Amino acid sequence: MKHIILPILTLGVILTGRADAQTQDPLPSWNETATKAAIIEFVEKVSSDGSPDFVPPEDRIATFDNDGTLWCEQPIYTQLAFAFDRVKALAPEHPEWKTKQPYKAVLDGDLESLKSQGEKGVAEIIAATHAGMTSDEFAKISSDWIATAKHPRFKRPYTECVYQPQLELLAFLRDNGFQTFIVSGGGIEFMRPWTARVYGIAAPQVVGSSIVTEFQMQNGKPVLMRLPKVNFVDDKAGKPVGIGQHIGKRPILAFGNSAGDREMLQYATGGDGARLGLLVYHDDAEREYAYGPAGGLPDSKMGTFPQSLMDEAGKNGWIVVRMKEDWNRAFP
């Protein structure tokens, strides 16, 4: 019968646009661990007709943090690298920056001095590099940068320092009727120009931090001008608020990697019915980075994973994805 059944299966693949789940692994970069089994089981039980845990497609919402969850956040957040490069690019127009903090620290490459200036220093650099232009102009500036800038260790574009296992998971979720969203502390307008190309996540499905924009007429042309004032911080307790604003539904799956994602996971997994919370635990210094401080790994200012989060994960049944054990590769 093989010669009859095979063409029928092939037709099925053509018509449905996807291969039979039995014959093709949707998550080849995930090792065959309990983590992978739990993810596949969850996706199947919420998306199978007749399953007691079935969730209709309109409610099959999955939210992903970006920094440290979908792409590398070490040695510094990519957006910070962008801001520092902008300070260097704009420095000729600002000769005073050579002696004025926090710009001096950036121009001198003195990260320790910058750290000592705390969040105020970073906020000033963000305002100087992210405001004072239209949204369209900012999209052009940040897109041009991301097309050419390279990660200092991996020597490849930042958009290629995304996690291959997560690209597979995003596609697997969408193939099963999920809507995938980014919910990141990073700048919403910094991410949107490239998330469709890199993650398959379109601009309206990106939630992030933002500065105030104002509608203006410039030489008869209507624009959105970016002002040096914080509008919304999409981090910690801000993440559920951003989800409420932009999505208007409680996610059934949330994936993060740090203390900034705690409330998003609480919110997602605190609803009724089947829920899944996941956290990337970076324990792979060889292929990527190892940081915590949970589990005794070195502490990190970027994407800190405290022991209290590890404890909460255990208590709430959130799955801790151990990069070293659960993923057989990091980048594409």
Add this chain to the structure above:
Amino acid sequence: MKHIILPILTLGVILTGRADAQTQDPLPSWNETATKAAIIEFVEKVSSDGSPDFVPPEDRIATFDNDGTLWCEQPIYTQLAFAFDRVKALAPEHPEWKTKQPYKAVLDGDLESLKSQGEKGVAEIIAATHAGMTSDEFAKISSDWIATAKHPRFKRPYTECVYQPQLELLAFLRDNGFQTFIVSGGGIEFMRPWTARVYGIAAPQVVGSSIVTEFQMQNGKPVLMRLPKVNFVDDKAGKPVGIGQHIGKRPILAFGNSAGDREMLQYATGGDGARLGLLVYHDDAEREYAYGPAGGLPDSKMGTFPQSLMDEAGKNGWIVVRMKEDWNRAFP
């Protein structure tokens, strides 16, 4: 050949999910006027492969105002009718409202007295009826109301006082690869529970005004609590800002009906390439309502259409859709 070609055509319909545009009118409730021809021409030129005006699907963004553009906004905005009904429902818990403004005016059905108290009075009523509960609770309260409340003149649910021609246009746009969004001055959480069912527009594609929400733990359950404080007013110059926040792309088509939509149409039609701006002009007192004051129609506090907007439409090539002439029916 007919007996061979027909099954092939039928197969084509099954595979593509839509009928041949030549044989079926996508906008049967629109009269055969220049307006209808212009809409169809625009949609075809931006969505046809090889057209010099082709726009890729990810940029085929259409934004619609809600009140007066997708559903009836007379004699008062539906959300105001909801707020007034809530005041009546909550009155037994607030005996002081019998003598305290602005509640007294609502309980007495004295719209003139309420009007004399201006926006401050309405803001107090909104705060008293729209805040102090979780987002989930508010969705339940407003959904229960909209399932039973009826329009005072048409004696049918408000969700059946939506414009049939616009339902057809929304479907026609989506059939041609457009993404359709609501961008309304109305409350984002008031609209989201029913827009998918009524308009085919899912919660994340709804942009609107909002109050501040706060992430809280209530008896161990994570919720978003609605606070009596304005977060964002999605009206006038706020509409392009809301579009920037939620959609992150400049629409190529925008449809409104009042002074509150002016900046949205400016923003949408002020971009490069093919653009279409549209305004509903309510000149049909018999089937719906007639109000302006443009063109000498009676003025209206709800959805005012000033002569300056009519003039700007002429100058910018925005199409004024005259209900009486361009639509052969109002409601489904």
